[in-house]
Amino acid sequence: MNKLDSELSIGSLVKEGYTFIEDEKDADVILLNTCSVRHKAEHKVYSQLGSLRDQKEKNPGLILGVLGCMAQNEGEKIFKRMPHVNLICGTRMFSKLPELLEKINGTNKRILAIDEDGEVNFDRVVTQRDDRHKAFVSVMRGCDNYCSYCIVPYVRGHEFSRPVEDIINEVKDLADDGCKEVMLLGQNVNSYGKGLGENTTLATLLRRLNPIGGIERIRFVTSHPKDMTRDILEAVGELPKVCENLHMPAQSGSDKILGKMRRQYTSEYYRGLVEMARSLVPNITIASDFIVGFPGETEDDFEDTVSLVRDVRCQNCFVFKYSPRTGTAAMELKDDVPEKTKKKRNQILLDLQSEISAELNKEMIGKSVEVLVEGTSKTDESRLTGRTRQNQIVVFSGPSSLLGKLTNVDIVDSTDLTLFGVTSEF
Numbered sequence: 001m002n003k004l005d006s007e008l009s010i011g012s013l014v015k016e017g018y019t020f021i022e023d024e025k026d027a028d029v030i031l032l033n034t035c036s037v038r039h040k041a042e043h044k045v046y047s048q049l050g051s052l053r054d055q056k057e058k059n060p061g062l063i064l065g066v067l068g069c070m071a072q073n074e075g076e077k078i079f080k081r082m083p084h085v086n087l088i089c090g091t092r093m094f095s096k097l098p099e100l101l102e103k104i105n106g107t108n109k110r111i112l113a114i115d116e117d118g119e120v121n122f123d124r125v126v127t128q129r130d131d132r133h134k135a136f137v138s139v140m141r142g143c144d145n146y147c148s149y150c151i152v153p154y155v156r157g158h159e160f161s162r163p164v165e166d167i168i169n170e171v172k173d174l175a176d177d178g179c180k181e182v183m184l185l186g187q188n189v190n191s192y193g194k195g196l197g198e199n200t201t202l203a204t205l206l207r208r209l210n211p212i213g214g215i216e217r218i219r220f221v222t223s224h225p226k227d228m229t230r231d232i233l234e235a236v237g238e239l240p241k242v243c244e245n246l247h248m249p250a251q252s253g254s255d256k257i258l259g260k261m262r263r264q265y266t267s268e269y270y271r272g273l274v275e276m277a278r279s280l281v282p283n284i285t286i287a288s289d290f291i292v293g294f295p296g297e298t299e300d301d302f303e304d305t306v307s308l309v310r311d312v313r314c315q316n317c318f319v320f321k322y323s324p325r326t327g328t329a330a331m332e333l334k335d336d337v338p339e340k341t342k343k344k345r346n347q348i349l350l351d352l353q354s355e356i357s358a359e360l361n362k363e364m365i366g367k368s369v370e371v372l373v374e375g376t377s378k379t380d381e382s383r384l385t386g387r388t389r390q391n392q393i394v395v396f397s398g399p400s401s402l403l404g405k406l407t408n409v410d411i412v413d414s415t416d417l418t419l420f421g422v423t424s425e426f
């Protein structure tokens, strides 16, 4: 979502004649788009702003702005800690960026723009995106779930689904611009359609998008287990363009902790969903998120999480150490798991997951997979890289003419993170 917001912001500025420059040192405007989901993300931005102080002193005309979640969350506090910042632009004010910069230009004014009633503007310049062959498409914004640890509902506001026709038009425009894969984004994508009438759901949206010519792959993130439905899984199974991959965060395997997190499901329910997903979509892969060291998490609770990770055998897991966020319900609970224990539990889960991922990837050796070729490999420029429909990363030998195309790759080797292969087009 942050990447898309950056693209939206850039799009609105490029339309007004702004251009990118090679070296940040020569910039007239520097904007940092930010995340506040964990303390560490905010801390990084403060240190980056600190290191921009010199540049601002040398060039007082430089406009320095903070955008997004941290701007919304910290507000005026950013000006207090970093007085050389000119603009604080919240999550619902991106479309006002050109106007705001115009007001500051030549004055060195400071503007705080974090209006909560601001409109989320979904309009975008579709040609403005990092990747030619892939694009993010926002289908809903905000979140009404209020998981007790999470700051998102406070910084991104209430859930709001975008009308189906708008999404279809954007996806058609993207297809006309050479895009092959769309990733539908929503903090809580499974509840897409709330407020748009009974017959509008994520499943019906997927069915409407599937026929659009030029688009080869459709993905969606992030799925909340409590809102996952058989309808959605059936759509994934039936629709040829919808990829067989879910990002469905479990967060914990302990029912006690899930309760305290206000997740509204049990670990048994999560296991049941994974089973249903695998029976309706046999080759589906699943990714999950886990938080370790949530207040009150005992060794037994953590063992329940280890069992869940061991049993569901996800393709990959993202593991985070609990980070208390001001204003969230979990702030009422004592952050009582020591940092050392959080670190240890984090490492145990990562090691276990890496073992599972390595085993699953090994099973792919000898198989042929469809890859959307995205670029050259970071570690070896003579090789290409892309993803399978199941979201596995593949590095392989093949001609650069395959860039942006779908190709079949025979898998010959693997690690926990990557599949290696050769394309028959070689």
Ligand code: 5AD
Binding pocket: 037, 038, 149, 150, 151, 249, 251, 289, 290, 291, 320, 321, 322, 323, 324, 325
């Ligand atoms: N501390 C640690 N991790 C968090 N996440 C969200 N809030 C917090 C927090 N306060 C994690 C969740 C979520 C992912 C995007 O970030 O696992 O799924």
Ligand code: SF4
Binding pocket: 143, 144, 145, 146, 147, 150, 151, 152, 153, 187, 188, 224
């Ligand atoms: Fe945060 Fe996701 Fe829970 Fe919403 S559903 S509150 S975004 S963790």
